[in-house]
Amino acid sequence: MSRKHRLAVIGTGGISRYHMSGWLKSGLGRLVAACDIQPANLEGFCKEFGVAPEHAYSDAREMLRRERPQVVSICAWAQHHASLVVAACKAGVKGILCEKPVAYSTAEAEAMRRAAEKSGAKLMITHQRRYGRRITRAKQLIAKGAIGDVHTLIARGGGGLTNTHTHFIDMMRYVLGDPKAEWVLAQVERTTNRWERCHVVEDCLAALIGFEGGVRGLVDSDTPLDGAAKGGLWVYGTKGAIDLFGGPLLMSASTGGKWKPIEARREVDPPIEYVRGLIRWMEGGPEPPISIGKALGTHEIIMGIYESARTRRLVRLPVRNRRRILDQMIADGTLPLRKRKPYDIRTPAALKAGYR
Ligand SMILES: NC(=O)c1ccc[n+]([C@@H]2O[C@H](COP(=O)([O-])OP(=O)(O)OC[C@H]3O[C@@H](n4cnc5c(N)ncnc54)[C@H](O)[C@@H]3O)[C@@H](O)[C@H]2O)c1
Numbered sequence: 001m002s003r004k005h006r007l008a009v010i011g012t013g014g015i016s017r018y019h020m021s022g023w024l025k026s027g028l029g030r031l032v033a034a035c036d037i038q039p040a041n042l043e044g045f046c047k048e049f050g051v052a053p054e055h056a057y058s059d060a061r062e063m064l065r066r067e068r069p070q071v072v073s074i075c076a077w078a079q080h081h082a083s084l085v086v087a088a089c090k091a092g093v094k095g096i097l098c099e100k101p102v103a104y105s106t107a108e109a110e111a112m113r114r115a116a117e118k119s120g121a122k123l124m125i126t127h128q129r130r131y132g133r134r135i136t137r138a139k140q141l142i143a144k145g146a147i148g149d150v151h152t153l154i155a156r157g158g159g160g161l162t163n164t165h166t167h168f169i170d171m172m173r174y175v176l177g178d179p180k181a182e183w184v185l186a187q188v189e190r191t192t193n194r195w196e197r198c199h200v201v202e203d204c205l206a207a208l209i210g211f212e213g214g215v216r217g218l219v220d221s222d223t224p225l226d227g228a229a230k231g232g233l234w235v236y237g238t239k240g241a242i243d244l245f246g247g248p249l250l251m252s253a254s255t256g257g258k259w260k261p262i263e264a265r266r267e268v269d270p271p272i273e274y275v276r277g278l279i280r281w282m283e284g285g286p287e288p289p290i291s292i293g294k295a296l297g298t299h300e301i302i303m304g305i306y307e308s309a310r311t312r313r314l315v316r317l318p319v320r321n322r323r324r325i326l327d328q329m330i331a332d333g334t335l336p337l338r339k340r341k342p343y344d345i346r347t348p349a350a351l352k353a354g355y356r
Helices: 014-026 039-049 060-067 078-090 106-119 133-143 164-175 270-282 292-311 325-331 348-352
Strands: 005-010 029-035 071-074 095-098 122-125 150-157 181-189 192-196 204-211 216-221 232-237 240-243 249-252 339-344
Touching (some): 060 078, 106 292, 133 232, 133 240, 164 232
């Protein structure tokens, strides 16, 4: 675990700094090159992390071919995750940290998994909340029956299904011990021309997930937050409840019916954990909690939500539709616009400049 691996970063915006903190603090990466399609972002990153201009690229394939990195952090927008992961695998990269969400379609997600399997690369999707010690303690308490039999989870928040709710759905699965999701029933609205990091996104949606064993997950995304409707993630059982975002907190007979913090000995720094987890896995260690295999379960539910909205039916998982289902609904007129002017909730300048 001591060797520094030749590292390249693809996508040099906000989250790339988080990855870099993990690589630098763990001492496991030596940054040799960086790539971005937006010159200003690339230049800023290269100055900050000491990448010489001859190792700065606008084309990821060229960078992979010339620099031959052993590990890459893929911090580009999700519409490029699949093609970048496949390119990295083909270029012989052995360890890949790719940002969430996995991708916008099952065809892309499967291509990522297949490429990694074929080349032997270890591929992780950074749903980093699985590393939280207090969240993991909450998961252990649930497994020990601290809130009885879990029957309902509720996730509520804004920012888009594939952005915010990929974390929430992944956490639902994590604290339940990654059960199989059997079906999804959902409704999606997109009447304004809303985008998120230069890709289309819905205005709002609500979805019900049927997990095996009869547990229900409710996803309440971007609906109006007013009155008592606060964002968060809650787990309800027959004998109590856990508020995963408010601490997390536990309420049961053991806490006298009051919300009490769930303690853990020491919180960890997720990027250090996932960098170490990747290198350990590359060296023959255990599969980490955020491997592509784990993330595909979350991806499947997300695709189910869009497919249920498209077909107006309860959809049994896995979904057969392999396309970008939200894009498909927009293209076929299922989601007609009332306001045509495009706007991006995360990268307005990049959308305006025509980046996709
Ligand atoms: N895990 C988390 O908690 C978390 C937090 C924030 C963002 N993210 C995810 O990270 C990804 C990036 O988000 P961000 O906030 O850093 O966005 P950002 O816009 O700040 O940065 C992304 C950068 O990638 C570049 N890029 C896009 N396509 C590219 C390509 N094909 N090749 C090279 N560069 C490319 C863009 O030009 C941009 O500079 C998204 O998938 C996002 O959902 C995850």
